[in-house]
Amino acid sequence: MTAAGLAAFTEKKQRLHAALADSGGTFALRKRTISNLFRYTPRARAQSGIDLARFNRVIAIDAQAQTLDVEGLTTYENVVRFTLPHGLLPLISPELKHITVGGATVGIGIESSCFRHGFVHDGLIEAEVLLPDGQVVICRADNQYADLFHALPNSYGTLGYILRARIRLMPARQFVHLQCTSFAELGDFLAAMERATHDASIDFIEGLCFTPQRFRLMIARMVDEVPHSDDIVRSHIFYQLAAERSDVFLTTYDYIFRYDPEWFWNIPHTRLYRLFRRYAPRAMRNSGFYTRYTRTKNALLKKLLGQRDDGIEPLIQDWEVKWEHAHELIEYGMREIELDGKPWVIAPIRTPATPTLYPVQANTLYLNLGCYCQVRKVAGKPDYWYTRIMDNKCFALGGVKMLYSSSFLSSTEFEAIYNGSAYARLKSKYDPAGRAPSLYQKAVGTHQ
Secondary structure, rough: OOOHHHHHHHHHHHHHHHHHOOOOOOOEEOOOOOOEEOOOOOOOOOOOOOEOOOOOOEEEEEEEOOEEEEEOEEEEEEEEEHHHHHHHEOOOOOOOOOOEEEEEEOOOOOOHHHHOOOOHHHHHEEEEOOOOOOOEEEEEEOOOOHHHHOOOOOOOOOOOOEEEEEEEEEEEOEEEEEEEEOOHHHHHHHHHHHOOOOOOOOOOOEEEEOOOOEEEEEEEEOOOOOOOHHHHHOOOOOHHHHHHOOOOEEEEHHHHOOOOOOOOOOOOOOOOHHHHHHHHHHHHHHHHHHHHHHHHHHHHHHHOOOOOOOOOEEEEEEEEHHHHHHHHHHHHHHOOOOOOOOEEEEEEEEOOOOOOOOOOOOOOOEEEEEEEEEEEOOOOOOOHHHHHHHHHHHHHHOOOOOOOOOOOOOHHHHHHHHOOOHHHHHHHHHHHOOOOOHHOOOOOOOOO
């Protein structure tokens, strides 16, 4: 670490003890960036908590070793802006700019390079963690806190918050060339995607599923030169561009955050929003701004008009199954759920390790199926019906789902899927006073 970066980081840590003393026993995170937890119904927020917002800086880069020391609440937007001029990128960079390094590590962060590098947490070398009792420990895979290191993924801050992380980087080039191919059969589409995972020249793999007869495979390579650079902030919407052209050329920065300007495809296609896309300042062309705007608008409408049922509910989820079950999960989702022209997103994942609280098998190819839409409610069915049936199908296939969004599991079901016995031992060791919520409380809360 640089002397200046280390001194600033140390000074911030020294302030934590007073903050913990003033928090009234509550171990809850406060930050200034937008939350990327998508709970379908509002949760009561802690009235007090620990403000870690200032832990949001890059500390130092070691370009020769290809590692980065970074504070836990640093956004991937800032990380990528810092590392790209050095010709480097994190192994996995989530596509929403305001996701933080700590959040993507204790959550399950994915991207289109997961087929080669695993999840975000697979790039973690070392973490400096604030435990709920105020102690700060450094955990690695080979020290006395190795059990905590392996349990950070999918812990969601319930065992502690990452103040500093040392992560692996990979070489990067200035541009990305996407080659986009259409398929009319799901089996052919998945076979081509699986073959691509064995091609050492490919850097990124992703797919879009529009209808049972329309699939789009996108394989991408980082390159030094392109004939032109497509504009996906003003002129084009990324997923539409990739659905129409066989070749798409982007700056590497734009590729990494290709879904951020539209929050995937949640900005409406109206005349007003077309003007917004074209002329809004760049500071407003990101998912964080749109999320804040939507929440403020909905809160104002509720206050003025009262609670209304507009027949629409969110379906914002990610599910993962072994590759042998990929066809069945995709086919089920596309048969049961209508997304009104918006696509499902899929990506292949192969992880080098099995974290304690996220039961995926190492060195095994998985399919991630993502949905980031608002959908029409089903008459006569419980709220969030589609989430419930997709969860049930995923679990029936031996799969697992990410916990950044709402879940509807009993505590017994939850513990069986997410290694509840191991979690209980870790919780009693690292949070014996129960200052932080449990993982079940954090992930499921009042939903069952």
